[in-house]
Amino acid sequence: MLRVLVVLALLLPVPAVVAADANLTEAREKLAERLPNVPLDKLKRSTTMPGWYEIEHGMQLLYISPDAKHLFLGDLVDLETKTNLTETWREHVAIQAINAVGEKNMIVMGPADAKRTITVFTDVDCPYCAQLHKDVPELTKNGVKVRYLFFPRAGIGSETYRRSVAVWCAADRVKAVGIAKAGGKLDMKTCSNPVESHYQLGRQLEVNGTPTIYLDDGKILGGYVPSARLLAILNVKPPLKTSDVR
Numbered sequence: 425m426l427r428v429l430v431v432l433a434l435l436l437p438v439p440a441v442v443a444a445d446a447n448l449t450e451a452r453e454k455l456a457e458r459l460p461n462v463p464l465d466k467l468k469r470s471t472t473m474p475g476w477y478e479i480e481h482g483m484q485l486l487y488i489s490p491d492a493k494h495l496f497l498g499d500l501v502d503l504e505t506k507t508n509l510t511e512t513w514r515e516h517v518a519i520q521a522i523n524a525v526g527e528k529n530m531i532v533m534g535p536a537d538a539k540r541t542i543t544v545f546t547d548v549d550c551p552y553c554a555q556l557h558k559d560v561p562e563l564t565k566n567g568v569k570v571r572y573l574f575f576p577r578a579g580i581g582s583e584t585y586r587r588s589v590a591v592w593c594a595a596d597r598v599k600a601v602g603i604a605k606a607g608g609k610l611d612m613k614t615c616s617n618p619v620e621s622h623y624q625l626g627r628q629l630e631v632n633g634t635p636t637i638y639l640d641d642g643k644i645l646g647g648y649v650p651s652a653r654l655l656a657i658l659n660v661k662p663p664l665k666t667s668d669v670r
Contacts, residue, residue, distance in 0.1 A: 447490075448467065448468075448469065448477070450492075451467065451477055451488065451490075451492040452464050452467050454492040455467065455488065455492050458492070459495075462479065462481050462486070463481075464479065466479055466480050467479045467488075470487060472500055472502075472509050473487055473500065475490050476488060476489060476490060476496075477489075477490075477492070480517070482628065482630075483514055483517065483518075483628070483629060483630050484497070485500075485510050485513050485514075487500070498510070499511060514642075515641065515642025515643055515644075516642055517642075518629050518638060518642050518644070519638065519640065519641065519642035521625060521628070521629065522543050522573070522625070522629075522638055525573065525618070525621075525622070525625065527571065529618045529621075530543070530571045530572060530573060531571070531572040531591075531592075531597050531598060531601055532569065532570070532571050532572075533560055533564055533569070533570045533571075533572075533598055534560075534563070534564035534567075534568055534569035534570050535564065535567060535569060536569075538567055538568060538569035539566075539567035539568065539658075539660050540567070540568050540569070540639070540640055540658045540659075540660055541568070541569040541570075541571065541640040542563075542568060542569070542570055542571070542637050542638065542639055542640070542654070542658070543571040543572075543573060543637070543638045543640075544556065544570065544571065544572055544573070544635050544636070544637050544638075545573050545574075545575040545622070545626045545631045545634055545635065545636040545638075546572050546573070546574065546575060546634055546635050547574075547575055547576055547577050547584060547634040547635075548574070548576070548584060548587050548588050548591060548601065548604040548605055549576075549583075549584045549587065549604075550577070550634045550635065552634070552635060552647060552648040553605060553634050553635045553648075554605040554606065555648050556635050556637075556648050556649075557601070557602065557605045559650065559651035559654070562651040562655075563651055563654065563655070566655055566660055566661075567660060568654075568655070568658060568660060572601065573622040573625065573626065574588040574591075574592070574618075574619045574622040574623060575622060575623055575626040575631055575634050575636070576588050576619070576623060577633075577634060579623075580620055580623060585619060585620075585623075586612060587604055587610055587612075588604075588619045589613075589614055589615075589617050589619050590604075590610040590611060590612045590613055590614075591604050591610065592615070592617040592618070592619060593613035593614060593615040593617060594610070594611065594613065633646060633647065635647065635648060637649060637654075639657070639658065645657070
């Protein structure tokens with residue numbers, strides 16, 4: 425008798441699962457007609473809006489009504505926790521994409537055992553990027569690792585793009601990026617480089633200015649942020665000076 429009950433318990437949920445799969449398939453078929461330019465392979469049931477579907481599309485999280493007739497565009501906020509759930513998703517997606525680049529394909533400055541890490545989409549001819557670069561020694565001294573991804577705002581093939589390639593192809597990339605940001609002369613070498621892929625990633629993440637700073641939790645800071653403020657945002661406290669110890 426017990427064996428029969430166990431078998432029944434295992435069988436009972438199956439129709440519900442089958443029905444759910446059928447509904448998802450039906451929604452996907454409807455949406456294929458209504459959203460022809462949106463890949464639907466990642467369509468799934470939403471965990472934040474019960475009964476609805478959701479799908480990732482670039483840096484947007486689209487919410488679809490149960491009958492697949494309505495599309496919600498915008499940020500979903502949990503009123504109990506005051507958490508912007510859509511923004512949290514964007515941050516997670518962004519930092520995953522950035523980390524997937526790998527540090528071997530970035531210019532990296534700072535300690536290996538960093539307290540915090542920032543990744544900067546930078547333009548070698550941008551004045552505010554140059555200002556931020558002057559702050560890098562202060563940041564790294566305090567345990568912050570700084571990673572550069574190239575984002576030549578003038579686009580692929582521009583003079584800034586070529587200077588970015590020259591920086592990457594230099595024997596000492598850190599020294600070369602400093603020369604470039606100071607307006608100095610570069611040896612305009614070319615080689616296999618990740619500049620275009622950096623730029624395309626920036627476009628995918630909807631970077632529209634430089635510097636754009638990503639913290640290691642995915643949060644974004646647009647524009648130049650002085651080192652003192654940046655350290656405070658990162659909650660990194662400068663080490664005590666001997667004169668401060670009493």
